[in-house]
Amino acid sequence: MQSTPLPVIVEPVSSLALCVRDLTVGFRIDKSYVERVHGVSFDLERGKTLALVGESGSGKTLTSMAIMGLLGSRTAVIGGVAEVDGIDVTKARGRALRQIRGTRIAMVYQDPASSLNPLLTIGTQLCEALACHTKMPKSEIRRRGLELLRQIRLPNPDSLFKAYPHQLSGGMKQRVVIAMAIALNPTVLIADEPTTALDVTVQQRILWLIKELQEQLDMAVLFVTHDLAVVAEVADEVAVMKSGEIIEHATVLDLFEHPSAQYSRELLRAATDVYRRDAHLDQEEAPRP
Amino acid sequence: MTIPSVLRIDVGSSGMLSAHPPAGRRRVDLGIVIPLLVIAAAAVISFVGPIFWGFKPNEVDADSILDGMSWTHPLGTDELGRDVLARLMAAAKVSMGAVVISVTVSLVVGLVPGLAAGYFGGRLDRAVTRVVDIVVTMPAFVVAITVVALLGPGLTNAMVAAGIVLAPRVIRVARSCVLSLREDTFVEAAKVLGGTDWWIVRRHILPNVLGPLLVVLSTLAAYSMFLEAGLSFLGLGVQPPQASLGAMVKLGVPHLSADPRLVYAPGVVIACLVLACNHLGDRLSHRRHGRR
Amino acid sequence: MTHTPLLDIRDISVSYAGARSPFSRKAPSVNAVRSASLQLERGETLGIVGESGSGKSTLVRAILGLTSYSGVIEFDGIDLSAIGKRERRALAPRIQMVFQDPYGSLSPRMTIGECIAEPMRLHRRLTQQERESRVAELLTSVGLQPAVGKAMPRDLSGGQRQRVAIARAIALDPQVIVFDEATSSLDVSTQAQVLAVIEDLGQRSDLGSLFVTHDLHLARRFCDTVVVMRAGEIVERGPSETVLSEPSHPYTQELLASAPVPDPVVQRRRSGELRAALHAKAVSRTQATSES
Numbered sequence: 001m002q003s004t005p006l007p008v009i010v011e012p013v014s015s016l017a018l019c020v021r022d023l024t025v026g027f028r029i030d031k032s033y034v035e036r037v038h039g040v041s042f043d044l045e046r047g048k049t050l051a052l053v054g055e056s057g058s059g060k061t062l063t064s065m066a067i068m069g070l071l072g073s074r075t076a077v078i079g080g081v082a083e084v085d086g087i088d089v090t091k092a093r094g095r096a097l098r099q100i101r102g103t104r105i106a107m108v109y110q111d112p113a114s115s116l117n118p119l120l121t122i123g124t125q126l127c128e129a130l131a132c133h134t135k136m137p138k139s140e141i142r143r144r145g146l147e148l149l150r151q152i153r154l155p156n157p158d159s160l161f162k163a164y165p166h167q168l169s170g171g172m173k174q175r176v177v178i179a180m181a182i183a184l185n186p187t188v189l190i191a192d193e194p195t196t197a198l199d200v201t202v203q204q205r206i207l208w209l210i211k212e213l214q215e216q217l218d219m220a221v222l223f224v225t226h227d228l229a230v231v232a233e234v235a236d237e238v239a240v241m242k243s244g245e246i247i248e249h250a251t252v253l254d255l256f257e258h259p260s261a262q263y264s265r266e267l268l269r270a271a272t273d274v275y276r277r278d279a280h281l282d283q284e285e286a287p288r289p
Numbered sequence: 290m291t292i293p294s295v296l297r298i299d300v301g302s303s304g305m306l307s308a309h310p311p312a313g314r315r316r317v318d319l320g321i322v323i324p325l326l327v328i329a330a331a332a333v334i335s336f337v338g339p340i341f342w343g344f345k346p347n348e349v350d351a352d353s354i355l356d357g358m359s360w361t362h363p364l365g366t367d368e369l370g371r372d373v374l375a376r377l378m379a380a381a382k383v384s385m386g387a388v389v390i391s392v393t394v395s396l397v398v399g400l401v402p403g404l405a406a407g408y409f410g411g412r413l414d415r416a417v418t419r420v421v422d423i424v425v426t427m428p429a430f431v432v433a434i435t436v437v438a439l440l441g442p443g444l445t446n447a448m449v450a451a452g453i454v455l456a457p458r459v460i461r462v463a464r465s466c467v468l469s470l471r472e473d474t475f476v477e478a479a480k481v482l483g484g485t486d487w488w489i490v491r492r493h494i495l496p497n498v499l500g501p502l503l504v505v506l507s508t509l510a511a512y513s514m515f516l517e518a519g520l521s522f523l524g525l526g527v528q529p530p531q532a533s534l535g536a537m538v539k540l541g542v543p544h545l546s547a548d549p550r551l552v553y554a555p556g557v558v559i560a561c562l563v564l565a566c567n568h569l570g571d572r573l574s575h576r577r578h579g580r581r
Numbered sequence: 582m583t584h585t586p587l588l589d590i591r592d593i594s595v596s597y598a599g600a601r602s603p604f605s606r607k608a609p610s611v612n613a614v615r616s617a618s619l620q621l622e623r624g625e626t627l628g629i630v631g632e633s634g635s636g637k638s639t640l641v642r643a644i645l646g647l648t649s650y651s652g653v654i655e656f657d658g659i660d661l662s663a664i665g666k667r668e669r670r671a672l673a674p675r676i677q678m679v680f681q682d683p684y685g686s687l688s689p690r691m692t693i694g695e696c697i698a699e700p701m702r703l704h705r706r707l708t709q710q711e712r713e714s715r716v717a718e719l720l721t722s723v724g725l726q727p728a729v730g731k732a733m734p735r736d737l738s739g740g741q742r743q744r745v746a747i748a749r750a751i752a753l754d755p756q757v758i759v760f761d762e763a764t765s766s767l768d769v770s771t772q773a774q775v776l777a778v779i780e781d782l783g784q785r786s787d788l789g790s791l792f793v794t795h796d797l798h799l800a801r802r803f804c805d806t807v808v809v810m811r812a813g814e815i816v817e818r819g820p821s822e823t824v825l826s827e828p829s830h831p832y833t834q835e836l837l838a839s840a841p842v843p844d845p846v847v848q849r850r851r852s853g854e855l856r857a858a859l860h861a862k863a864v865s866r867t868q869a870t871s872e873s
């Protein structure tokens with residue numbers, strides 16, 4: 001389905017969408033910091049998807065939060081840089097940070113219900129982002145909002161505009177959240193376990209949607225997840241994290257076929273364990289040893 | 290007993306975004322220790338002090354009426370020549386005992402209905418809530434005075450009245466605790482294991498209710514002290530010559546302009562004890578919610 | 582004598598009042614079960630698969646007696662709705678459940694040992710020593726050290742807690758165990774460990790298990806037979822091999838096609854095929870409506 005591309009609101013500064021170098025995040029206890037993410041580095045180009053894989057406690061969520069500038073009061077970036085379009089997000093504050101968020105970098109979380117204000121209609125929230133960052137007149141904003149709803153393939157955009165979050169299903173809510181995230185055509189979209197709370201059929205569609213939008217908008221996508229099947233579906237490259245470090249970074253095919261790190265091998269084995277010893281498995285579907 | 294780290298073989302969550310210090314490091318919380326010390330000091334002094342103090346609280350001395358502070362009488366004497374310090378210690382003991390009665394009565398009257406209303410719901414819950422709502426709308430002193438009028442004046446009766454006034458708060462806290470616990474998985478698990486209602490309430494719900502209840506108790510103690518002081522002030526609580534802190538204030542009011550000391554001495558003690566109880570309850574409440 | 586299955590469930594229906602919204606595609610009664618029937622034999626592992634809202638959890642809750650239902654549930658020939666509460670409780674040791682939530686199913690203020698010993702205290706007359714040795718035995722059988730018995734639930738990770746929950750469920754040698762999404766909340770590697778424990782359990786003869794899950798691959802791996810639920814109804818049933826590799830019902834087909842596989846080449850091919858199939862379906866549907 002062809003739709004007019006959203007207007008590019010800010011000009012890209014460099015070709016690399018996201019450049020993370022030696023990012024270190026610490027957690028403050030008393031007067032000193034305990035490092036929770038140690039010197040993480042990776043590059044991400046527009047139009048590509050990098051999956052950040054790890055189990056809970058690996059530091060992947062902290063890393064993504066650091067890139068968004070969303071660390072809590074007891075955590076802080078204590079080293080390294082995270083550059084979006086050449087601008088270091090970790091040094092940005094206040095107005096500059098607000099500018100970057102939404103226009104250059106946006107995030108979608110696991111629980112769509114908590115990302116949406118239950119007291120505001122979908123339309124209001126959708127237009128909020130547009131109103132904040134642009135000087136478009138109200139009618140234009142509304143038109144853009146409706147177009148966004150069409151872009152995320154939700155039926156009846158007009159009635160949806162006036163609906164409240166609780167009237168929507170989980171999958172629909174997540175689509176709305178995605179629409180809000182891409183409203184301003186960001187360079188980088190961070191998706192932190194966006195489908196974990198959703199059913200498998202809905203999950204498939206959401207992943208397709210993200211892929212589609214990525215192509216349309218030439219976005220870079222940082223996909224944070226623990227689910228290797230999701231990685232298999234969406235990722236171009238994979239970075240495996242454990243205890244705050246990236247222990248392996250490879251293309252998705254390389255990782256699944258020839259994992260080099262011991263931990264990666266264990267992770268893959270645990271994930272594919274479920275399919276082994278099944279006599280009637282289609283030969284093609286047998287996991288690689 | 291420490292659990293060896295080898296048990297933590299799973300890749301577990303480490304709560305990275307939380308603000309809690311690692312388990313095992315507990316800093317001494319002054320906000321709890323100081324009020325406890327104050328209350329303990331008051332208790333010790335009021336119980337042990339009279340043994341060492343020369344004057345008796347009801348010892349009348351016509352020669353030393355309304356004496357000021359001196360070495361013999363550190364807090365002076367009252368209009369009957371009685372040593373204020375001696376009276377203060379006795380009064381403090383009486384007041385604290387009164388608070389114990391009041392809090393106990395509130396627990397006895399409130400805990401079971403609160404638990405039952407929360408656990409069983411339905412008509413029982415509606416009935417209990419209705420009664421609580423009615424009692425709570427009435428001013429505390431009006432209820433207390435009514436009860437005392439029915440039971441007769443006297444410290445014990447006054448404290449029973451205070452307990453009844455405070456019971457609704459206990460009921461509400463207990464009930465809301467049970468309501469939230471009732472839906473927890475471990476309660477369902479207990480049902481699946483074959484636990485009777487009594488077992489579930491006793492082993493699973495009650496221990497988790499006691500925590501919040503303890504917090505409320507501190508506030509109840511403070512309010513009890515306040516109620517006791519008020520009722521005694523009105524003459525409905527302790528009967529002379531026995532004194533409580535409130536009664537002492539009452540007796541000292543006529544002399545307020547000449548000798549404010551007679552009002553201040555018991556007043557300061559009341560204030561300290563009420564503050565200590567309130568602060569204790571506050572800190573305990575913070576610790577609980579911070580813990581979660 | 583006719584053969585009685587371990588569990589015989591006939592025409593079970595469970596309903597809740599649900600609010601219907603103009604934008605929801607869900608049926609008005611959420612998590613309802615409609616006329617479901619199934620049998621579980623001794624030694625059989627039966628998988629109940631479905632998405633959220635399919636009714637699978639509600640169905641097993643009805644079996645465990647946590648929700649009311651219409652229809653017949655017979656356990657070893659005994660009609661569960663025909664017996665009184667006391668007898669139902671007495672049956673509890675024979676039908677047990679492991680819940681999805683590892684963080685909520687253990688009582689926070691009881692030690693691990695107390696949690697595991699609870700069914701013993703409810704149903705058996707064992708001395709303290711006998712209980713303690715049984716607890717140690719159970720802990721070892723799920724791969725934990727006996728010392729864990731002295732720890733509190735908050736000291737353990739999710740996977741360890743689930744193992745404790747399993748130990749508790751098997752404490753009195755049940756005949757039926759229900760695993761309600763028991764590994765869904767766990768990390769990938771922890772999941773594998775806990776599944777190994779569950780598989781180990783399955784070696785015991787005569788134990789019937791109900792394995793509720795949304796993960797088709799898991800069901801195929803662990804279950805002998807499987808039923809697929811959708812919107813409260815069982816839409817397909819049969820040996821797991823057959824149903825989950827060549828399903829006949831379109832819903833099962835879609836479910837299987839959507840279930841992702843951790844293999845990029847295979848997954849993307851399947852994804853592409855699924856997409857093409859859905860597109861073709863949509864096109865033919867619009868053609869059909871435009872033609873009519």
